Amino acid sequence: MPAKTSLELETGRALPAFRLHDPRRGTTFTEADLPASPGVLVMVLCNHCPAVRHVEEGILACAREYGPRGIGILGVSANDPGLSPDDAPERLAERARLKDYPFPYLHDADQSFVRTLGAECTPEFFLYDAARRLYYHGRFDGSGPGNREPVTGRDLRAALEALLAERPAPVPQIPSIGCSLKWRA
Secondary structure, three states, X not given: OOOEEOOOOOOXXXXXXXXXXXXXXXXXXXXXXXXXXXXXXXXXXXXXXXXXXXXXXXXXXXXHHHOOOOEEEEEEEOOOOOOOHHHOHHHHHHHXXXXXXXXXXXXXXXXXXXXXXXXXXXXXXXXXXXXXXXXXXXXXXXXXXXXXXXXXXXXXXXXXXXXXXXXXXXXXXXXXXXXXXXXXX
């Protein structure tokens, strides 16, 4: 499957309002459920993508480090389960339980949230500041399935550290590369 690259987005865009299903907990999660925090990290993920699987342990380590430091963290999957059965809500819940995700792993059933974000691929990372304005949109790091670069989270971690230190966002913000989102027809 050919790789898809995320779009270059202008920083300062507002975090879109959302109302998403949390299949692990059987609840609905909205932006009002986010606590006041120095930032919010929205990760567009899925279960089937080799690029997501490649960085999954790094994502979990990053979430376990930055969640306690005050960053709100969400995983969102929006793939059409008819096209990608591994990304059905019950499978998202299974994966989150199996890997003990320390963040909500939400399902965007109508795909409206990820469309409004401007998402194109998995994994894709959107970091918002305390005012919920886009601060960083880019890759996790330079690693990928088969390229021999270690999974470090270098790019995202640099953005998180800059945000927490109240410094300007790092540049350049290198786009994510991964699997294309599976859009409903």
